[in-house]
């Protein structure tokens with residue numbers, strides 16, 4: 058048996074690892090692969106650090122290759138071990154731990170480093186860059202204890218950092234040397250629009266700002282500009298550019314200019330040494346975006362695994378800014394020259410700006426601001442150098458108009474019309490044909506499957522709608538039935554997609570959602586409006602204005618409508634405990650308002666049935682006066698927390714179940730959830746509170762508390778799954794809040810926790826709530842923040858403050 | 873039968889995509905403010921099981937009944953989709969934002 062060749066990769070980042078994946082795909086048996094990475098992690102999606110900083114994604118979500126993945130694929134990973142020397146004649150390398158290794162083939166993919174402007178103060182604590190997980194953690198930590206952030210650099214990276222820091226609660230100033238933002242991607246007009254938008258969000262932008270000095274003694278305190286102006290700063294993020302990491306190449310005496318020079322086969326000047334990624338220079342060009350780097354990886358994999366050599370011929374790149382709610386797209390040459398012509402479209406009302414640059418009837422550049430839906434289509438035309446003379450008059454209006462049909466054009470027809478070579482996923486360089494083939498050959502029916510087989514839409518996610526449409530068009534009903542159940546008849550989009558778009562596009566009202574996602578009805582229907590209202594409320598706590606008219610009557614009237622049009626009133630009875638005072642007040646309102654039925658509910662509370670709508674506010678006022686608040690018996694929200702008597706009284710009780718139940722109810726009351734949410738706490742495994750058919754059930758045992766999730770009584774009974782066991786009451790609260798928040802963020806509207814847990818899987822819940830402490834704490838934190846705005850007694854607001862008074866009185870009395 | 877035009881309030885008394893009620897001697901009337909500020913008046917009882925339509929969610933030119941989700945067209949009073957049934961509608965007149973509805977003498981309690 059011949060021994061396998063030793064392939065070594067230096068740098069386990071996005072480019073290098075993509076090359077390794079492509080190599081495994083071509084021939085998984087050819088090489089014995091070893092990978093060195095200076096960072097202490099497996100490979101993660103660096104692009105997504107921006108959404109992580111913005112709090113829109115978690116670090117867990119952006120891992121591309123976990124350490125297990127390396128093991129499963131028989132790859133030896135040395136992470137947290139930097140390679141310090143390379144001898145391309147002896148074919149060996151040395152690491153910082155002084156270990157030596159041999160190779161037969163070597164790939165250098167060391168990426169690049171942030172450029173630090175050489176001003177005094179640049180080494181002060183609090184001055185950082187934005188490149189890796191460590192930087193993001195530092196920024197998030199800084200935001201917890203400091204207020205003022207300055208970002209130096211108004212390019213892509215700087216603006217994403219500024220946006221993220223602002224969402225972390227900091228006051229942010231962006232200092233940009235040039236007169237307009239992102240001048241390398243945007244023309245002046247678009248740069249100004251962008252600046253205006255960021256300023257309207259409260260980000261301070263100073264252009265023409267030349268940094269002279271960073272001031273501070275123990276930590277950064279301010280940034281001084283050459284103009285003399287000083288901007289207070291507790292944190293300075295330098296995002297002025299990157300510099301290819303070429304030291305290894307230099308040390309090994311490879312040909313190095315700006316980057317490590319490679320030929321069209323991705324080979325460096327030394328035999329058997331190749332390079333891909335941001336560290337390389339190819340035909341005079343260095344790249345800083347992933348699409349070309351992935352292309353390099355594919356070519357290299359082919360050349361390392363097959364006999365037919367392929368050439369990499371350079372890439373045209375396109376840019377998108379990942380700041381939610383700001384749509385910017387640019388590609389190609391966008392500055393007008395003498396022999397180019399411009400087509401410009403502006404709509405200041407809609408804040409849309411588009412500019413196409415054309416030379417000899419060929420599209421050579423495009424800048425889009427506001428409406429970027431057609432970006433990929435223009436990008437494709439630029440790459441194909443397509444003659445556009447026959448659609449020139451409609452070109453600026455985008456694909457739907459230029460190729461016929463206008464706004465009513467069937468999006469499926471447009472997708473079908475795309476040629477197989479059209480690139481759909483820019484991040485991963487996946488064409489329509491690749492996706493169609495994978496769907497057909499492997500019988501894929503869900504977006505998740507398409508992502509895992511092709512990587513399409515698996516990075517920044519902005520092409521998800523196109524990928525979904527290709528899936529539907531190719532797999533037909535099989536895909537529709539499985540993959541995406543639309544929210545309602547007004548749309549073809551499913552719940553997850555809608556939530557994702559709300560998050561990513563920063564949609565903040567129902568009309569905005571309907572507009573952006575092209576709803577087919579002017580204002581939705583009784584099914585989608587409550588769902589959208591909930592999704593917006595959950596995404597933007599404290600910021601979103603609840604849309605009253607999008608709530609079902611019970612949640613508007615804060616009482617349950619009955620078959621005869623009267624209402625029922627259920628005050629909160631914390632943990633099922635009451636007292637003489639409360640009972641007296643209840644008895645009094647029953648007499649005073651002539652309430653026909655008083656019933657003990659299945660949820661350990663008291664229901665007053667048959668109250669006239671006009672009497673509701675007065676009934677509540679009396680109950681409020683006795684200290685009682687709404688029980689939300691009517692809401693998609695926390696309902697009851699049932700308890701048993703627990704160790705407070707019971708001879709078998711091991712823990713104080715009543716106290717625990719009250720604590721949980723105080724924690725979670727008034728929260729809105731996708732469907733109703735019920736809890737119970739039992740003081741011992743005899744489980745008298747029936748905790749194992751609740752959404753969140755707690756069962757006390759000798760050594761602590763067992764936590765159960767996903768139970769349901771009702772029509773389809775489901776017993777809970779055991780989530781884990783914890784020791785303290787504080788733990789119970791933290792796990793409870795974290796689970797509720799995860800369900801709040803991921804549950805589909807009107808999906809109870811039982812079907813939710815089955816859909817996402819218990820492992821998923823455990824991964825976020827049990828195994829990852831950081832993630833649990835963040836979920837819990839988000840829950841608490843949302844509760845800050847939610848825990849207001851709706852009865853008191855109406856009875857005392859006369860909120861929505863029109864709901865409770867007729868407009869007129871005739872006769 | 874005699875009918876009267878009676879002023880019952882202003883458009884702004886009704887929340888957009890919302891409803892208010894008017895009590896009369898012959899039953900309750902629901903007054904809707906639909907898409908584009910169009911005002912419709914219907915008897916406040918669903919043709920299915922008398923659900924109070926005024927408590928439903930208003931969308932486009934229709935309301936979804938709060939009890940069992942029938943969708944009633946506000947202009948014609950007819951149930952949409954597979955369901956069958958009609959709610960009596962009441963004529964409405966708007967002048968300068970003021971709403972008038974046409975009411976029978978019986979509903980006002982006057983016998984003539």
Ligand code: SRM
Nearest residue numbers: 617625657658659660661662690696769770771772773809
């Ligand atoms: C009042 C009460 C019955 C009683 O007199 O005991 C009740 C009354 C109603 N239940 Fe219930 N449920 C009541 C406890 C329960 C329980 C028992 C429990 O919570 O321990 C269950 C089974 C446990 C569970 O939910 O998993 C229960 C399962 C349901 C279901 C089926 C849910 C399911 O997932 O399958 C519905 C239908 C729905 O929500 O779509 C429902 C719906 C309803 C509604 C809200 C029907 C409606 O939409 O109008 C009833 C409202 C009556 C009213 O106006 O007050 N009710 N309902 C109980 C109120 C408890 C409380 O204090 O808040």
Ligand SMILES: Cc1cc2nc3c(=O)[nH]c(=O)nc-3n(C[C@H](O)[C@H](O)[C@H](O)COP(=O)(O)OP(=O)(O)OC[C@H]3O[C@@H](n4cnc5c(N)ncnc54)[C@H](O)[C@@H]3O)c2cc1C
Nearest residue numbers: 068070071072094095103139140167168334335345346347
């Ligand atoms: C916040 C942020 C947002 C971005 N957004 C986008 C975007 O939206 N779209 C886009 O296309 N691109 C984006 N980029 C750029 C993109 O992430 C990079 O182009 C890409 O990661 C480069 O891949 P690479 O493999 O060349 O380098 P890297 O991903 O940086 O990987 C290089 C790895 O090599 C390691 N290394 C370096 N030297 C050594 C050594 N001597 N020994 C061992 N290991 C070493 C490094 O620690 C690093 O982990 C973004 C970048 C950042 C930082």
Ligand code: SF4
Nearest residue numbers: 620658659664771772
């Ligand atoms: S069991 Fe049926 S009838 Fe009884 S309260 Fe629940 S929903 Fe109403």
Ligand code: FES
Nearest residue numbers: 918921923937940
């Ligand atoms: S009463 Fe209106 S739908 Fe049943």
